[in-house]
């Protein structure tokens with residue numbers, strides 16, 4: 186049997202970061218920056234008012250001053266404030282020459298012809314200085330940053346319309362199994378509803394990639410090959426579930442083994458021992474052939490596909506280990522690394538859930554973590570410190 190670490194290492198040695206492309210900002214959310222983004226101008230570009238109020242010379246207040254003008258945000262007229270004068274100013278409006286402070290409207294009687302200012306104002310009050318946020322030429326985001334809403338905002342804020350990014354990988358999810366029926370349709374004897382394609386497509390999206398659920402292809406290797414042919418043109422990766430174990434009617438194994446570019450292994454883990462991985466087509470599109478049991482396919486996704494997607498996105502693949510104290514004793518088979526489902530609490534404990542079978546999807550759905558038990562450990566006493574993986 187092959188170790189979990191060796192299997193992951195092969196996967197990470199095979200997958201490559203996606204090539205950068207230039208995208209419109211509207212399409213850049215969730216992608217990874219492939220360039221350093223800098224600003225050609227200072228931000229703010231000019232000194233401006235941080236408040237609605239009056240631009241004055243600080244030495245003229247308190248007192249009553251004539252209001253000689255109004256300046257709104259967006260104004261491009263050159264204003265000046267002479268001694269003993271005030272200009273009404275709005276938030277974001279450029280500071281008039283001669284003024285050294287803004288008096289917030291709340292400190293005044295709000296007058297429009299003349300204004301009564303009741304208190305002192307420090308020089309520089311409520312002025313946002315040019316370059317206070319960003320200096321001209323400064324890098325505001327480094328290559329390798331994932332673009333979220335605020336990152337998108339600063340890219341727009343420095344005036345960019347398009348940006349070089351590594352796109353989100355497009356991942357096609359195919360489930361196999363003659364027993365599978367689309368949820369919503371009635372079940373006949375011997376049938377079950379297809380859950381894996383929903384779980385895995387959702388997991389792909391949560392991992393920052395684009396998931397396409399291709400549905401189920403039954404147990405016919407020819408149908409699977411046909412589907413793969415259709416999807417390969419638009420996929421950066423493919424995930425299948427089911428059809429990789431030791432029985433008969435294993436369509437994934439039957440279809441892909443002869444190609445010679447996909448290997449099927451027993452990986453020393455529980456759940457999820459049978460695993461297939463390789464590449465397809467001229468573009469060497471990675472394919473993850475995950476086992477069919479719902480918990481096995483999900484755990485396999487977390488261990489093998491998620492880091493691979495991180496690498497394709499141009500992100501680091503290693504995560505800092507998290508530990509917790511397990512609330513009950515655990516058992517684990519010798520020679521295999523176990524990933525038991527548990528509920529991790531904010532007090533630093535993790536409680537194994539009831540129902541650790543690889544078909545027990547409801548138990549998985551009640552958990553928020555996997556409890557890792559190493560290969561050489563068969564019994565873990567309650568209260569022990571264990572490694573956990575958040576799910």
Ligand code: AMP
Pocket residue numbers: 360361362364365377378379380381382426427428429430476477478479
């Ligand atoms: P297999 O790996 O194809 O032998 O499937 C192992 C187990 O997982 C069987 O009990 C299947 O019925 C079940 N299974 C396979 N695919 C799915 C799926 N897409 N949704 C739910 N259960 C599945």
Ligand code: MG
Pocket residue numbers: 361362363427428434477
């Ligand atoms: Mg099957």
